Every structure is written in structure tokens, then in C-alpha cells.
Amino acid sequence: MNLRTGLWQQQTLKMTMTQELSQAIALLQYSSLELASFLESKALENPLIKLETDNIKSFNPQFDYVKSKRSGSEKDQKAWIEQIGEHVMSLQDFLLSQINYTSLESHEIEVIKILIKHIDENGYLSEDLEEIRKKYPFSPEELEVGLLSIQEEVEPAGIGARDLKECLYLQLLRLEKPNELAETLVREHFELFAEKRWKKISKLTGFDLKDIQSAFDLVLTLNPKPAAIFVSEKSAYIIPEVVIIPNGDEFSISIYDELIPRVSFNESYYKKFTAKQDSEVNRFLKEKQQDYQWIVRSLEQRKETLKNVSMKIVQKQPDFFKKGPSFLKPMTMREVSEELEIHESTVSRAVRDKYIQTPFGTFELRSFFTSTIQTVTNDTASSKQVKDIIKALIEKENKQKPLSDQDLVYLIKEQDGLVISRRTVAKYRDQMSIPSSAKRKRYE
Incomplete structure (x- = not known):
């Protein structure tokens, strides 16, 4: 075996991932909101990039974008959903409002208030009573009595439960028409009952399978998260990147980019500092100018790729856009990439987290690619x-x-x-x- 050491020259061919290429790939797979955020961060680090936001409009899900593009008569409705006034009572405020202060001692009220603070957004007690006792000067008996008071008297039923089993059981106890069988099954055979191993339950208890089935149907009507109605979250709206506009027997494609700020060159800044004839400043400006040009090219390429992929989808799925989703034909990303003469991964990135508005609703672009049977x-x-x-x-x-x-x-x-x-x-x-x-x- 030759173990000699030395220096040799060798020529090899290999592909390297430059920073520009890496960023271009990332930019292609960005959704509109991600792209807007990316451009804002780029504008902060590159003074030659100027963002114009006059074109940005809030997307109204009740507004027909197709008609607006044709008529041009509709005006932007700023944050239309946020303009709806609402007052949301918190879960803790709602629970505290139900306490009968006149019938309780002051220390009992304090115990209940502390317990309510430990009820999570689903209505469950977030900590064991023993852990709560370590933090506050209450006895185990006082905590048990306080929790029982919450579980028996406070609405909605199931609040203050320590697990799912107890939550469902508390709701069964509050029903106008008690169901002893359901109570027994939840209390004593919960795991078997939840797993639908009813034959085993029937063998152990002698209960009829039909009665167990009825009890299960009743339990399905209960709420496993009794406080979920108090969770206040802003609705997340799907914003389509591609809009398909019917035009007789054909379709036209529009790229919805009104959420993306326009990128322009900061000419005044460039001229101001170029005039100083400073080599370091000129080198900095040259780098930032190249960065600007790369972003502009990448944005154009992203838009072109997305449009080409969308056009190919429409060409290969005419029945879907004319008759509906049930007429979707098998299509793979490889087929589209070969016909467009691009890499399959480019198609994958182009459709990632992007949606298309069609005459039959809004769909994820990725959903058009299905396997063949x-x-x-x-x-x-x-x-x-x-x-x-x-x-x-x-x-x-x-x-x-x-x-x-x-x-x-x-x-x-x-x-x-x-x-x-x-x-x-x-x-x-x-x-x-x-x-x-x-x-x-x-x-x-």
C-alpha cells in the first residue's frame, strides 16, 4: 500500500451553491407575505433598495378579485374585518362573575380566585392541587372544596377538570336527563370505552352492546374543551397568489402580487455618495447595486416561474377548471418540470404554500399533483x-x-x-x- 505524502494538482468539476443562488431558491418558495417580509429586511440593510407600498391593498375575502381586475371600480377597503368592533370577555372574568360572594367567606373566595387563575384556555386545571398548595397558604382540604365548588356551580360544565375523563364526567352529571350507564362507563371503563372495545366492556359488565353504543353517542355530544369558546384568535385568511379568470372556453391567468411592495432603485442616494469619490464608499455602493439587481431579476424570475407552472396546470387539468374538483386528473411534478424544461425541485418550490383561486374555490397549488392509479x-x-x-x-x-x-x-x-x-x-x-x-x- 502506497502511503506517501505529497502535493498534487487535480482538476475536478463540481457545482457550488453561491449565496445568490441560495437566496434565489429561497425567494422562489416564499409566499407573498414571506416575500414582503424578506424585502423589508433587505431594504433595511441595503440603502439602494427603495420599497413603494402605495400598491399594497388588503385582500378582502368577500370581494370578487376577478371582477375588480376587470372593472377597476372597487376601492381598497382597509382592514375590513378589523373594523368590526367587538368586546371579548376573558375566561377568568367570566368565571369570576359567577361567584356568589355573599355566600362565601373571604378565604374561600381567595381560594376560588387562585384556582381560577390556574385554569387554562381549554378549561382544565393547569397544575396539580399539591403544586398549587406549595405556592399559597391553603390546606389540601380548602383547595379540594374550592375546586369542587367551581366544578359543580360554574358554567360551562366541565370547567376545572384535571383530565379529559373528569371533564366528560362532570358534564354528564349536569345533564337534565341523567344517564347512569354513560356515567359508569366514563368513570370506571374510560380507556376501553374511548377505544371502542365495547365487547370487552360487555363481557366485564354485562351491559348490552346497543346501550353502550347509545352511551357513546351521548358522550360524543359533550365538549372536550369547555372553555375553547373563550379563546380569542384572529382569523387567518388564505390569500391566493394565482387567480384563474374564465374567458369563454379558455382561461387567463393573473398573478396576485398586490401584497408585495414594489422595488425601485434609490437613485438620489446613489448619486449623492458616488460624487464623493471615496473608494471604500464606491465599493460598498457597487456591492449594494449588484444586490439590488439580483433581487429585481429574482422577483421577475419568481413571477415568471409561478405563472408558467400555473399555466401548465390549467393546460393539463381543463376538466377541473370547467367541471369541478371531482374531475382532477393524475399529474406529477416531474411531468410539469419536463414540459417546462426546469428541475422538478423548482416546481416543488414554486407551488410551496401557495394557493390558486378558481371558479370552484381556492385550492392549494400542491393539491393538483396527485399520484396515478x-x-x-x-x-x-x-x-x-x-x-x-x-x-x-x-x-x-x-x-x-x-x-x-x-x-x-x-x-x-x-x-x-x-x-x-x-x-x-x-x-x-x-x-x-x-x-x-x-x-x-x-x-x-
């Missing part, structure tokens, strides 16, 4: 079509004798001519949050 006639179907078929078959099944995954495989092949495996059915069923046949079975 073979049919008995050598045609193809999309995975979405198969999921819709599975969902329809399960909705129509006999709930006393639900269809197994193998039954679904047979029916899909016989009725629709699609060839899929049992494992594929199970995977699609899980993706749609549909339980197995054993857990769908009803006994009444």
Missing part, C-alpha cells in the same frame, strides 16, 4: 378520485356491517375499474381520518 382498462385515475370513491362507499355502507378494507378494494375494482391494494385503501382512509371497519360498526 391504474384501471382495468389501462386508463389512469388520480388518488383524489380514489379517496372520493372510498369516502362515498363508506358513507353508504351498512353501519351494522361496515365494509372492510378488502371489501372496498373489491367494490372499487368492480364498480369503478380501479386497481388498488388493501394497504393503499388503508392509507387513504387514514389520511381522511376515517376509522377502521371495527370502529365504524354500530350495534343498533
Whole structure:
């Protein structure tokens, strides 16, 4: 073995990821809001980048963007949803307002106030009573009595529970028509009951399966998060980046970029400091000018790529845009990338976290790419079509004798001519949050 050391020259070819290329890739996959944030940060570090925000308009989800582009008569409605006045009472204020101060001693009121402070946004006690006792000068008995008072008297029912089991049980105790069976099942057989292992419960207790089923239906009407209605969060609206406008039998494509500030060159700043004839300043300005030019090119390329990918989707999915989502055909990112002569990863980044507004609603761009399912006639179907078929078959099944995954495989092949495996059915069923046949079975 030759273990000599030395220096040799060797020529190799390799690709390197420059900072500009890395940023261009990141910029392509940004959504409109992410891109606007990126440009704002760039403007802070580059004085030659000037952002113009006069074009930015708030997107109104009740406003028909297509009509506005045609008529141009609609004006921007600033923050329309935020203009709606509302007064939201906090959970703690609501719970405290129910305390009957006249019937309680001062120390009892203090205990209840402290316990209410430890109730989380879902209505559960966030800490054990023992942990609370270590922080405050209350006895275990006082804390137990205070918590019991909250659980029995305060609305909504279930507030102050220490876990899901207790939350559901407290709500059952407050029902106008008590159900002793449901109370017993939740109190004594909660895990088996929740897992729908009802035959085992029936064997242990002697309860009839139909009665257990009815008790389960009742429990499903209860609220596992009784305080969730008090959680105040601003609604998050989906803003489409691409808008499809019907034009007879054809469609035109518009890129919605009115949330992105316009980028322009700060000519006055550049001329002011160039005139000083300082080599360091000139080198700095040259770097920032190149940075500006790169951003402008990248923005144009991003818009062009997004438009080309969207156009290709419309070309390959005409039935979807004319007839509706049920006519979605199988299509892969590789097909689109090959036809556009770009890399598959470029397509993936272009559609990431972006939405398209169509005559049938707003959809995620990524949802148009589905896997291919073979049919008995050598045609193809999309995975979405198969999921819709599975969902329809399960909705129509006999709930006393639900269809197994193998039954679904047979029916899909016989009725629709699609060839899929049992494992594929199970995977699609899980993706749609549909339980197995054993857990769908009803006994009444």
C-alpha cells in the first residue's frame, strides 16, 4: 500500500451553491407575505433598495378579485374585518362573575380566585392541587372544596377538570336527563370505552352492546374543551397568489402580487455618495447595486416561474377548471418540470404554500399533483378520485356491517375499474381520518 505524502494538482468539476443562488431558491418558495417580509429586511440593510407600498391593498375575502381586475371600480377597503368592533370577555372574568360572594367567606373566595387563575384556555386545571398548595397558604382540604365548588356551580360544565375523563364526567352529571350507564362507563371503563372495545366492556359488565353504543353517542355530544369558546384568535385568511379568470372556453391567468411592495432603485442616494469619490464608499455602493439587481431579476424570475407552472396546470387539468374538483386528473411534478424544461425541485418550490383561486374555490397549488392509479382498462385515475370513491362507499355502507378494507378494494375494482391494494385503501382512509371497519360498526 502506497502511503506517501505529497502535493498534487487535480482538476475536478463540481457545482457550488453561491449565496445568490441560495437566496434565489429561497425567494422562489416564499409566499407573498414571506416575500414582503424578506424585502423589508433587505431594504433595511441595503440603502439602494427603495420599497413603494402605495400598491399594497388588503385582500378582502368577500370581494370578487376577478371582477375588480376587470372593472377597476372597487376601492381598497382597509382592514375590513378589523373594523368590526367587538368586546371579548376573558375566561377568568367570566368565571369570576359567577361567584356568589355573599355566600362565601373571604378565604374561600381567595381560594376560588387562585384556582381560577390556574385554569387554562381549554378549561382544565393547569397544575396539580399539591403544586398549587406549595405556592399559597391553603390546606389540601380548602383547595379540594374550592375546586369542587367551581366544578359543580360554574358554567360551562366541565370547567376545572384535571383530565379529559373528569371533564366528560362532570358534564354528564349536569345533564337534565341523567344517564347512569354513560356515567359508569366514563368513570370506571374510560380507556376501553374511548377505544371502542365495547365487547370487552360487555363481557366485564354485562351491559348490552346497543346501550353502550347509545352511551357513546351521548358522550360524543359533550365538549372536550369547555372553555375553547373563550379563546380569542384572529382569523387567518388564505390569500391566493394565482387567480384563474374564465374567458369563454379558455382561461387567463393573473398573478396576485398586490401584497408585495414594489422595488425601485434609490437613485438620489446613489448619486449623492458616488460624487464623493471615496473608494471604500464606491465599493460598498457597487456591492449594494449588484444586490439590488439580483433581487429585481429574482422577483421577475419568481413571477415568471409561478405563472408558467400555473399555466401548465390549467393546460393539463381543463376538466377541473370547467367541471369541478371531482374531475382532477393524475399529474406529477416531474411531468410539469419536463414540459417546462426546469428541475422538478423548482416546481416543488414554486407551488410551496401557495394557493390558486378558481371558479370552484381556492385550492392549494400542491393539491393538483396527485399520484396515478391504474384501471382495468389501462386508463389512469388520480388518488383524489380514489379517496372520493372510498369516502362515498363508506358513507353508504351498512353501519351494522361496515365494509372492510378488502371489501372496498373489491367494490372499487368492480364498480369503478380501479386497481388498488388493501394497504393503499388503508392509507387513504387514514389520511381522511376515517376509522377502521371495527370502529365504524354500530350495534343498533
